[in-house]
Each structure stands twice: as structure tokens, then as C-alpha cells.
Amino acid sequence: MSEPDAPRSIAEGHGRTTSPQMTVVGLVVAAGTALLLLPLLPAIAVLWLLADDEDRQVAVE
Secondary structure, three states: OOOOOOOOOOOOOOOOOOOHHHHHHHHHHHHHHHHHHHHHHHHHHHHHHHHHHHHHHHHHO
């Protein structure tokens, strides 16, 4: 008899496996997200430069 709390399975574990189809889906989603965020890149760069400029001014004073 087995212990009542022990997990039971009829299949052997195969370890970690990868699915090429899911890899493609992940790459497509990542590319789509990058394309959607591309127009925001100049605004993000300007905000980053302004924030960095303020830090430099404080350090100089």
C-alpha cells in the first residue's frame, strides 16, 4: 500500500522538454510588442536624457 499523501502518476517523468511551436509563438509576441513600443522610443530617450541632465546639475552645484 502507498502513502495516502503521496502524488500518484501512471506516466514516467520525461524531464524538461521544449516545444518549437511555442518558441515561435513567443518570438512573434515579442516582435509585435517591440514594434508597438518602437514609436515611444524617442519620448523615452528624451525623458531619460532630461532625468540624467537633472542629476548632473545637482552634482555640479
